[in-house]
Structures are given as structure tokens and as C-alpha cells.
Amino acid sequence: MSIPDETVGDERGEGFGTMVSTESAEDTAGVTDLDGGEELDDADDGPADVGLLEQEGDIAADYIEGLLDIADLDGDIDMDVEGERAVVSVVGATLDELVGDDGEVLEALQELTRLAVHRQTGVRARLMLDVGGFRARRRSELAEFGRTIAQEVERTGEPKKLRAMSPFERKIIHDAIASAGLRSESEGEEPNRRVVVFPAS
Amino acid sequence: MLEEALEHLVRGIVAHPDDVHVASRVLRRGNVLEVRVHPDDLGKVIGRGGRTARALRTVIGSLAGNRHVRIDLLETGEVR
Numbered sequence: 248m249s250i251p252d253e254t255v256g257d258e259r260g261e262g263f264g265t266m267v268s269t270e271s272a273e274d275t276a277g278v279t280d281l282d283g284g285e286e287l288d289d290a291d292d293g294p295a296d297v298g299l300l301e302q303e304g305d306i307a308a309d310y311i312e313g314l315l316d317i318a319d320l321d322g323d324i325d326m327d328v329e330g331e332r333a334v335v336s337v338v339g340a341t342l343d344e345l346v347g348d349d350g351e352v353l354e355a356l357q358e359l360t361r362l363a364v365h366r367q368t369g370v371r372a373r374l375m376l377d378v379g380g381f382r383a384r385r386r387s388e389l390a391e392f393g394r395t396i397a398q399e400v401e402r403t404g405e406p407k408k409l410r411a412m413s414p415f416e417r418k419i420i421h422d423a424i425a426s427a428g429l430r431s432e433s434e435g436e437e438p439n440r441r442v443v444v445f446p447a448s
Numbered sequence: 449m450l451e452e453a454l455e456h457l458v459r460g461i462v463a464h465p466d467d468v469h470v471a472s473r474v475l476r477r478g479n480v481l482e483v484r485v486h487p488d489d490l491g492k493v494i495g496r497g498g499r500t501a502r503a504l505r506t507v508i509g510s511l512a513g514n515r516h517v518r519i520d521l522l523e524t525g526e527v528r
Contacts, residue, residue: 310460317453318511344510352510355503362492362500363460 297328303364303374304333310363311337311356311376320344322378329375335360336377345378350385353378354413375415386419393423396444400429404446411439420444450517454481454508461500462489467524480518481508487523494521 304326315322315337322339337345346353357376364372377383400407409420417433420442424431430445451470459465464486471482485493494501505519 310456313456313460314453317449317456319449345507347506347510352506355506358500358503359457359461359507366461366463 299368299370300328300331300333301326302368303372304328304335306364306367307333307335307360307372307374307376310360311335314356318344331373333372333374334377335374336380338379342379346381350381350413353381354415382415385416389416389419390423393420394427396420397424397427397429400444400446401427406446407444408434409442409444411435411441413438414440417442450508450512451481453511454483454504454519457504457507458483458485458493462486462492464489469524478516478518480520482520482522484522484524484526490521490523 308324308326312324314320320339320342322337322342322345325336325338327334327336344352345356347355353376356378357374360376361372361374364374375382396407396409412420414437417440421431421433424442424444429447431442432445433440433442435441451472455468455470458470459468462468462485467484467486467489469484471484473480473482483493492500493504495503501519501521505517508519509515509517
């Protein structure tokens, strides 16, 4: 986020004062790694409970709609089930406030929305939130980037480490690399986790 | 609007939404949004490594037009 303020950056949590020490591991244990959709995607291929996914979509839509009302933002909400996850999309005119320069507001809002869903369903939500088609656009750009990298690695025969990316971005890259017949892995810790692309062996 | 938005976002994720209260306070160094939650919910609104708190701040900061907004999270009744 580009808050023009000296406290932003390396100490982004500063504004929350000293209460952080009271964090309860118990409270957060069930909802950790909520955006780890990347790893989860291969992990649970159980049958999708469409009823649950629709319920997730409804809860998420209420949560987002409430925010739009309060912030006086125009936006319509579309709900969909895509594969194994609920997708809630906000479409409307000017929604930059909910996306951010590089999608960081969207990621934050998605995280909160998943927590709101989790509170009501008791199930870890993998719901995807999109605003103004940001993810759809980003997805096609990243898939293209992934294909370019695959060609480069194939040509050079050398592994290539990419920049740090969000789980959403990494997932798209992994898929593009796999489609090109190469192998990729993620390494490092969030938020510096990055994809490494390997030549076919 | 920011208080209301923050209250909405926090109420949606806690076990005791009725105990969530947000107040805007003017301090020497600028405005602070002070969020009070049920003691059992404090860990939840902070999140692992502070990530939920950070997410709240990111969204509210953006709604504030990228002005810096300080958000303090406290337990109900906590004296500061």
C-alpha cells in the first residue's frame, strides 16, 4: 500500500500498539494459511460441497455488501462456484479503493472475508474475492508470463527463480509451467515466497 | 465512515460482534481508530503474526484515501 507515511514499510504493524503479545495461538490456529490456496489445490480433491460453497458465497456477499454500503461505493456482487471454490466478484465503476495499486487491498479484503465466512461456517474457506475484474486480468497476464519463463528455462536449461509472489500469483505460474511440461516449486517463507522453475529432466 | 467500516469488518470476524466498539480519538499525533473487542476475540482480530490486524489497516487505509490511519486494538475495559 502506498500510504505516504513514515511508519509504513518495515513496521507496518506498528499502529496496532503493544497488544500483539496477547495473541492467542489457539484462536488463530484454525484459520492460518487462509490464502494458501496454492498448496491446497492439489491437496484436497474431495467432492465439492456445492451447498457449502454457496453458503460461503452468501456470507461473503453480505460482508462485502455491508462494506460497500458504508463506504458509499457502487458495486454489484456476482456469485459463482468455480471448481472447488466459491468466487465472489464485485463489479462496478470505481472500485480502486478495494483493489489497491498492486492488489494488496483486494488480498487484505479477501483475507477478512474468508475469516468472516469461517466464523459462520466453522470451515476454513478458500473463497476467492475479485473486484473489478482485477484477478481475471492479472491471471491472464501471469499465465502469459509463466509461458515466457517456461520457454526461457527450456532454452537455457537453467533453473530460474522468480520474484516473490502471493499464493494466488504462484498458483497461476505453477499451472502455466506444468502446462508447458516443466516442473516448478515454491521456496522461502511468506511474504517472500517465490517460484523456482526447473528444466525438464 | 471509517469507524463504521472498521466496525463492520471487525464484527464480521469475531465471536462476540455485539462487544465490538470503534471510537475515533484525536491524539497529539493524529487520529486513532480505537477498536475494542471481547477479550476472547483479541487474538482473532490480531491474527497470526498480526496479519489480520494488517489486513484491517490495509483496507481502512485505502478507504481513507491512503492517508495514514492508526488503528489500536484493545480489549473491552482495557485502560490506556
